[in-house]
Amino acid sequence: MKEIKRSGAAIFSSKDGGENLVIAYPYKIDYIHSYAEDSEFFLGLAKGKLLGSACKKCNLKYGTPRGHCMRCGEETRWMELPLEGRVHSWTTCYFGSEEFLKETPFNLVLVEFQGVNTPFLSRLANAKTQDIYIGMKVKAQFRKNPKYSVSDVYFVPAPEPGRLAHEQRRR
Amino acid sequence: MKNDRRVYIVSGGVTKFAKAHPEMDFRLMVKKAFDYAMADVPSLSKKDIDRSRISYFSDHFTRQLKAASMVQDYLGLNPKDSRRIEWGGATGGQCIQAGWETIASGRSDVCLVAGFETMSRVETWKGNEFIALASDTNFDYPVGGFYTGYYALMVQRHIYEFLRKTRFYNIKDEKTAQRVATKEAMRIMAMVSVKNHTNALHNPYAQYPAKATLKSSLKGEMIAYPLNRPSICAMSDGAAVLILASEDVAYKYTDNPVLIKGVGCGTDTMRLADRPREHVPLLPWENEKDYENLDYPGVHSFRAGRTAALEAYQHAGITNPKKELSFIELHDAYASSEIQTYEDLGLCRYGEGYDFVEQGHPFLKNMDYGFELKDKGTIPVNPSGGLIACGHPVGATGIMQGVFAFWQLQNSIKKHFGSEKLQIKDAKRGLIHSHAGTGSSVTVSVLEAARRG
Ligand SMILES: [Zn+2]
Numbered sequence: 001m002k003e004i005k006r007s008g009a010a011i012f013s014s015k016d017g018g019e020n021l022v023i024a025y026p027y028k029i030d031y032i033h034s035y036a037e038d039s040e041f042f043l044g045l046a047k048g049k050l051l052g053s054a055c056k057k058c059n060l061k062y063g064t065p066r067g068h069c070m071r072c073g074e075e076t077r078w079m080e081l082p083l084e085g086r087v088h089s090w091t092t093c094y095f096g097s098e099e100f101l102k103e104t105p106f107n108l109v110l111v112e113f114q115g116v117n118t119p120f121l122s123r124l125a126n127a128k129t130q131d132i133y134i135g136m137k138v139k140a141q142f143r144k145n146p147k148y149s150v151s152d153v154y155f156v157p158a159p160e161p162g163r164l165a166h167e168q169r170r171r
Numbered sequence: 172m173k174n175d176r177r178v179y180i181v182s183g184g185v186t187k188f189a190k191a192h193p194e195m196d197f198r199l200m201v202k203k204a205f206d207y208a209m210a211d212v213p214s215l216s217k218k219d220i221d222r223s224r225i226s227y228f229s230d231h232f233t234r235q236l237k238a239a240s241m242v243q244d245y246l247g248l249n250p251k252d253s254r255r256i257e258w259g260g261a262t263g264g265q266c267i268q269a270g271w272e273t274i275a276s277g278r279s280d281v282c283l284v285a286g287f288e289t290m291s292r293v294e295t296w297k298g299n300e301f302i303a304l305a306s307d308t309n310f311d312y313p314v315g316g317f318y319t320g321y322y323a324l325m326v327q328r329h330i331y332e333f334l335r336k337t338r339f340y341n342i343k344d345e346k347t348a349q350r351v352a353t354k355e356a357m358r359i360m361a362m363v364s365v366k367n368h369t370n371a372l373h374n375p376y377a378q379y380p381a382k383a384t385l386k387s388s389l390k391g392e393m394i395a396y397p398l399n400r401p402s403i404c405a406m407s408d409g410a411a412v413l414i415l416a417s418e419d420v421a422y423k424y425t426d427n428p429v430l431i432k433g434v435g436c437g438t439d440t441m442r443l444a445d446r447p448r449e450h451v452p453l454l455p456w457e458n459e460k461d462y463e464n465l466d467y468p469g470v471h472s473f474r475a476g477r478t479a480a481l482e483a484y485q486h487a488g489i490t491n492p493k494k495e496l497s498f499i500e501l502h503d504a505y506a507s508s509e510i511q512t513y514e515d516l517g518l519c520r521y522g523e524g525y526d527f528v529e530q531g532h533p534f535l536k537n538m539d540y541g542f543e544l545k546d547k548g549t550i551p552v553n554p555s556g557g558l559i560a561c562g563h564p565v566g567a568t569g570i571m572q573g574v575f576a577f578w579q580l581q582n583s584i585k586k587h588f589g590s591e592k593l594q595i596k597d598a599k600r601g602l603i604h605s606h607a608g609t610g611s612s613v614t615v616s617v618l619e620a621a622r623r624g
Contacts, residue, residue, distance in 0.1 A: 010193075012193040012194065014194050018194075020193045020194045022193050025234070027234065033308075035309060038309050038310075062444075062445070063444060064310055064442060064444040064445065066445070070440065070445060070447075071447075088328065088470070089324045089325070089327045089328040089331070089470055090324065090327060091320055091323035091324050091327060091395045091396050091397075092395065092396045093315060093317055093319070093320045093323075093394075093395045094392075094393050094394055094395065094396075095296070095299075095317070095319070095394050095395070096296070096299070096315055096316075096317040096320070097296060097297075097299045097300035097303045097315075097316050097317050098294070098296040098297045098299070098300045099300055099316070100315045100316065100317065101296050103315070106315055108314065108315055108320050108323075108324060108395075110324060110328075110443065110444060110470065117448070118444050118445055118446075119444050120444060121310065121311055121314050121324075121442075121443065121444055122314060123314060123315065129396055130350075131346075133345055133346040133349050133350075134327070134328070134331050134345075134349060135345055149313045150309065150310050150311075150313050150314055151313050151314055
């Protein structure tokens with residue numbers, strides 16, 4: 001089909017000589033979004049704390065908090081997570097949703113913490129694709145001016161005692 | 172599912188999937204697929220249709236609420252019963268099962284199942300944003316909400332569990348071992364991509380048929396490591412319909428219907444982080460010992476897919492899918508999830524998906540892919556080209572798989588595709604698999620040829 005642009009609109013001509021008009025149709029909304037039962041987590045980030053939750057009944061420990069346990073349905077309690085963990089899985093995104101396209105490339109990591117049953121999804125800064133691996137030690141950093149988003153926390157590579165010595169020797 | 176009535180597919184229709192159809196809105200697309208299906212069963216008239224189930228995924232894409240009502244209206248089916256079905260990427264598969272329920276329960280004799288999506292209404296990266304809203308908007312979306320990124324995280328762990336720890340267990344340096352394993356996985360994913368693009372060369376409905384090679388597939392632009400463009404499905408505009416009928420009336424309309432022999436559905440957590448680390452729900456030929464040190468499903472496997480398969484196999488009386496199924500149309504939104512799904516469906520054990528591809532099982536026997544395969548075509552997967560090559564207009568996708576599987580089992584591929592290259596000889600039983608939101612819900616349906624005379 002042939003496309004003809006005309007003052008912000010496009011007209012596609014059909015085989016039978018008919019025309020199909022395509023117009024721009026803007027749509028913008030500001031949602032009033034409550035974090036509700038998850039609020040404590042986001043308030044914690046602003047104070048430099050990373051919160052998970054633990055089930056009051058079965059003690060399953062969530063690295064990404066949830067208000068009620070998925071296993072037994074019981075309420076959870078807030079629990080401070082260690083600020084160091086290891087990469088459970090990772091990727092580098094070279095494209096993204098429109099909202100994040102300007103931030104590409106960026107690394108996504110699922111971080112696992114010692115003694116915690118489930119991981120936490122975050123960004124990994126200051127690391128190149130070729131340097132990241134599953135099991136890599138990482139530590140949490142907090143954004144100085146919180147935006148009250150989960151991206152107020154992100155991770156960076158943490159020194160691994162043995163590995164550091166090895167790399168220093170190489171230099 | 173005790174005492175359910177037998178449900179048959181009597182006809183189907185699909186529009187060609189395309190990046191955009193500026194000449195048709197969603198109503199007209201469904202109408203064209205519907206008219207095609209009606210023309211294929213001339214003895215069926217519109218008044219014989221009792222009700223409909225209509226699926227589309229996203230109100231963001233249509234920017235038209237109650238769009239399913241507008242389809243019902245445009246097809247002239249008012250004032251009959253209808254409802255909209257939405258279940259993420261599995262919307263189409265779920266819609267078929269919703270139609271099945273109306274007949275199995277005795278409520279209906281003829282039910283129309285129709286689905287569509289018009290994804291061209293926004294630019295690609297905006298579209299990716301809409302899709303990513305199908306992830307937790309408190310914890311996951313704001314980190315970089317991007318579906319290809321989520322599936323990349325899942326396959327990286329799959330590679331670690333099933334290639335790094337096996338084929339490359341003897342490489343001591345962890346980083347090197349992981350790099351080598353990922354490179355190996357990328358080569359095998361490229362084989363899947365070549366398979367699906369090559370098959371689609373003979374499917375006139377496919378959006379991206381291509382003469383692909385391993386080399387060209389490996390060279391594709393990286394989207395989220397290790398997933399590159401040739402291993403990912405595209406966004407599409409398209410519609411698909413199936414007409415379902417009860418045993419009482421099916422043979423009035425065709426002597427070549429297809430029986431929906433088994434249906435199954437499974438679910439899992441929305442957030443990847445919440446996926447449990449427990450035991451594999453076993454298929455009859457698996458042993459607990461096979462998976463002694465495996466945390467399941469973790470983020471590497473789809474428990475929803477395994478659960479759906481278990482239910483559908485039990486319902487259909489299938490004990491050995493690899494032997495009893497003639498082909499499979501599965502939800503390959505990514506070449507990685509095609510491999511992960513072989514394992515969920517029990518075509519091989521967990522961890523054997525990569526070998527399954529290399530040995531050649533999911534390829535078509537009579538097709539040249541440019542490389543040698545030892546056990547070529549023991550169970551063809553995505554003979555149509557799958558989502559990777561056909562496109563993925565979400566609400567239509569699962570129904571499209573149903574239409575292609577229906578034609579395979581009718582032995583009518585030549586009539587509908589204009590070529591019998593993709594016709595699987597003596598196809599007796601096929602499986603369709605529809606998958607949503609990082610594996611948060613999956614449907615599996617088993618179809619069986621039921622030709623009379
Ligand atoms: Zn609990």
